[in-house]
Amino acid sequence: MARRLLLLCAGYVLLLAAGWWTSAATPSSAVRRTPALLSPEARLLALERDNGCLDTASPAAIQSWPDWAAAHIAGGDIAPSRVVSDPYPTLHSVAVDADHDRVIVTDPNRHAIWAYERTASSKGAEAVTALAGIRGPSTGMMFIAAVALDPRAKEIYTVDNDIGDRLMVFPYDVDGNVKPKRVLSVPHQAWGISINPARREIAVSVEGPREIVVYAQDASGTDRPLRMIRGPKTGLGDPHGVVFDGVNNEIVVANHGNQNGRQTAPGSVSGGRRGGGEGGAAPIVGGRFEEPSITVYPGEATGDVAPVRRIQGTKTGLNWPMAISVDAAHDEVAVANSGDSSIRIFGRAADGDVAPVRVIKGPRTGIRGPMGVAIDAKNDELWIANYGDHTALVFARTASGDVAPRRILRNAPEGAPTVGFGNPGAVAYDSKRDEILVPN
């Protein structure tokens, strides 16, 4: 650190003496280059440490530089004056294995999967230590979204929503920076994932292309999908959560309703090896904002098929429906309604503009921007992953109204702010309010 400060001060002195953007500007030879001494994993961890996200020290990373030897370049390797970053996990999705008493959550902030005892909870303001954390370069995880479990094989499934574009499978008993047991290349913007144990198939929802892609459960590498639901009749619009209901042989999908300016290309797996792709020949029809919905398809549906049921309309209260969970034992569907910080439970066979049978919402619930939801029918509980707070909440399955959770699982001390970045892609300065705007 002392060396860094010394270099930084020296750099500033040089810049001030030379002036910016003149022929006497700081030569590029003053720009620091750090030798390569560490493995890629160690270098990445060093970078995260520098961002305040790790507590173990590591040497700095190697850099590669273009041929700038003869150029006069100002600036250089400058330490930031301020950094906004969240060192704690930010929960996206949750899955429960009641048979093995495990709860698994995904964390797109620190690119990790965390495992907890099913009954773990915070007694007060403290964070709960995870049983295991899967993270690091070897995992291949980037901006992971949903998670699904195979209790029989004791496997964890997750998908990258961005950059990685992979489905990854890990055994229950791994911890740390480990390679996945299997990797499957999936379309860009995958969000939801669900396993149908009866069919031994996986359904993956994909946002922009507006499609549900179905693979064999043991697919890996560049295996092609078995089939795909896609096209204007499907009613799919920016799909998020998906459940492949093995009991009722149905695929249930939560849609935000966004339709971009190009018509979805109808069809099944013809779009390419992994499924996906908008198809350059599809006509431009103009963008639309449709109402959010829950759409349901037969398990074997393929191509441009209309849903057999659709929950949609003002009575539903749907507002950015994210993950969904189907309770086949009680014939209910739970929806993480992120837009109004509620959980909405509908009858599984509900159709049309219908009100939910129960809503969990209000200040006592602690629900803040939920992304994940999972029903544990065996223990009669309902789990919620809060994206807007560092908590997972456990309610009685039949909870309704403004009720306190039965248990709170914190992954940060109570009151720790949640920054909420998830692959942020731009920045702007609001000079009127002296604020910085950051979109995910």
Next chain:
Amino acid sequence: MSEPRISAFARLANGNAKPTRVIAGQTARVSRTMHGLFYNAKNDEIVVPVALGGAILTLPGGANGGAPPLRIIQGPKTGLVQPDTLYVDVLHDEIVADSGNDSVVVFPRTASGDIEPIRTLGGPKTQISNIYGIAVDAVHNLIVVGNRVDTGGRTSQDAILIFNRTDTGDVAPRGIITGPRTGIIKIRQVVVDEDRAQIFATIKNNFENYEFEQERPSPWNPDRTGFIGVWSITDNGDVPPRGVIKGPATGLVWPAGVAINPVNGEVYAIDSVSNALFMFRVPEFFKRPPSMSDGGRR
């Protein structure tokens, strides 16, 4: 990306900071893939593209929660397919946007509904292929395009394309900053410092590959960290940046966005891999007096 929202932070925020407000929810209409947004101080408005809805939103400057947009540009006449980024020319009262269909489209700032653009810039002569950044220098009458040409590896044809502000149709750029000495690999958001005639560009400098039929390289390789590069609006060809923010001390891994605050001598960078907002105090970047006569490297 999988959690669409616009978060606001106090400029002096540091560490694990709580946003002062968050714009999110069905009624706000925002979606993932916001690769650009613009705060218009003159009219106190936030303008943002909606890639998944083929739309441009104008939100109140102080929008919070699910505040609905003041105006929405959307529909088949607009030519908007999947817009990723945009800029507002405050001086000429225009929104300049990526159409998501390899072209730049220009609308009146107050446009709403399904209307045709007043100008469209695209075609083979323009070299516009995949827009990741747009900026306007209204003082010098220029449009700056951060253009990406996916080659699937470390070679790059990514470029900063510079057009006359009122260019329309299929016209060649007046300047192209590209080549190995630029260091431009995977360009993202660009902004212009009109007073000093500078372009600030975000360079991810790592290759992600979304080509449908190809394998994905690992994005975890910190050998190839990105940077913020500064060029003159008069630069042309394979020229190094005039200034950089780059290296291990910066903390930048994959910078995806850049904004400037000349009054406070600051540059802001958002980093996608490390999920962090970096604020750099670099007053030397803003000391140069407004001028076009900078040695003429074109």
